[in-house]
Amino acid sequence: MKKILVIEDDERVSDIIKAYLEREGYNVYLTAKGLDGIEIARKNDLNLIILDLMLPDISGEEVCKIIRQNSDVHIFMLTAKSSLTERIEGLNIGADEYLVKPFSPRELTARVNALFRRLGKDKEQSDSIYDDGNLEINYEKRIVKVKGKEISLTPNEFNILYFLAANKGNVLSREQIIDKIFGFDFMGYDRTIDVHIKNVRKKIEEDTKNPKYIITVTKAGYKFGGEN
Numbered sequence: 001m002k003k004i005l006v007i008e009d010d011e012r013v014s015d016i017i018k019a020y021l022e023r024e025g026y027n028v029y030l031t032a033k034g035l036d037g038i039e040i041a042r043k044n045d046l047n048l049i050i051l052d053l054m055l056p057d058i059s060g061e062e063v064c065k066i067i068r069q070n071s072d073v074h075i076f077m078l079t080a081k082s083s084l085t086e087r088i089e090g091l092n093i094g095a096d097e098y099l100v101k102p103f104s105p106r107e108l109t110a111r112v113n114a115l116f117r118r119l120g121k122d123k124e125q126s127d128s129i130y131d132d133g134n135l136e137i138n139y140e141k142r143i144v145k146v147k148g149k150e151i152s153l154t155p156n157e158f159n160i161l162y163f164l165a166a167n168k169g170n171v172l173s174r175e176q177i178i179d180k181i182f183g184f185d186f187m188g189y190d191r192t193i194d195v196h197i198k199n200v201r202k203k204i205e206e207d208t209k210n211p212k213y214i215i216t217v218t219k220a221g222y223k224f225g226g227e228n
Contacts, residue, residue: 001025001026001027002025002026002027002047002048002116003026003027003029003044003045003046003047003048004021004026004027004028004029004046004047004048004049004050004112005028005029005030005031005037005040005041005044005046005048005049005050006018006021006028006029006030006031006049006050007031007032007033007034007036007037007049007050007051007052007055007060007063008030008032008050008052008078009032009033009052009054009055009056010052011032013052014030014032015030016105017050017105017108018030020105020106020108020109021109021112024109024112024113026112029044029046032055032056033055033056033057034055034057034058034059034060034062034063035057035058037049037051037063038063038066038067041067041071041073042070046071046073047073047074047116048073048074048075048076048112048115049067049073049074049075049076050076050078050108050112051063051064051075051076051077051078051095052077052078052079053077053078053079053080053090054079054080060077060079061089061090061093064077064090064093064094064095065093065094067094068093068094068152068154072142072152072153072154072155072158073155074096074097074115074155075094075095075096075097075154076095076096076097076098076099076108076111076112077090077095077097077098077099078099078101078103079098079099079100079101080100080101084191087192088195091192091195091196091199092195092199094154095154096154096155096156097111097115097156097182099111114183115183117183118181118183129162129165129166130165130168134146134147135204135213137161137162137165139162142158144158144161144203144204146203146204151203151204152203153200153203154196154199156181156182156196157196157199157200157203159180159181160177160181160193160196160197160200161200161204161214163177163180163181164177164213164214164222164223164224165213165224167223167224168223168224168225169223169224169225170223171217171220171221171222171223172221172222172223173220173221174193174194174221174222176221177193177221177222178192178193181193193222197214197222200214201213201214211225212225213225
């Protein structure tokens with residue numbers, strides 16, 4: 001049974017989310033405080049965290065940062081902050097998806113179901129697909145190493161890098177990447193991929209201005225250019 005933690009201080013909202021997700025067969029934990037959520041995440045092998053940004057003790061952004069120090073669990077952010085700048089900041093600190101309040105619990109449930117369908121399909125992929133002595137991508141273990149040192153990627157960052165590497169040399173449009181990573185019903189903004197790729201480059205490229213691995217193809221998309 002998939003384990004989902006909901007960190008939301010509005011009891012009415014959290015109860016509705018819990019009811020919808022439990023109806024789909026998920027095991028749902030609830031807490032109204034960020035610090036309690038961090039502790040629950042530490043003690044349990046969670047599959048997803050649904051995180052509100054406005055919490056009574058610490059901000060959701062701070063919760064996300066702390067959890068990301070030790071975990072690559074998927075994180076959905078619930079927020080009333082809908083500006084592009086605020087969404088980019090959320091992605092930069094480790095969020096995987098955004099859902100802007102007010103939202104439909106059916107939409108949230110559909111997003112969660114879509115996430116786990118994608119994860120199920122991804123398990124069919126092969127083991128280590130890339131290792132050039134500098135960059136290693138191991139899908140089975142979901143590990144990325146640069147010069148032998150393991151680096152931390154969010155789930156979406158890893159999936160984007162893996163998808164590009166698995167299609168080495170082929171140009172992939174933003175739409176193709178979005179369909180693969182987020183699903184065809186993705187409701188985010190079209191520059192989400194750019195933000196994630198910028199973050200990945202910072203972690204794997206020696207020179208982000210002249211990247212070796214993730215190359216921008218003007219007006220077309222991105223391709224993986226590393227040599228194996």
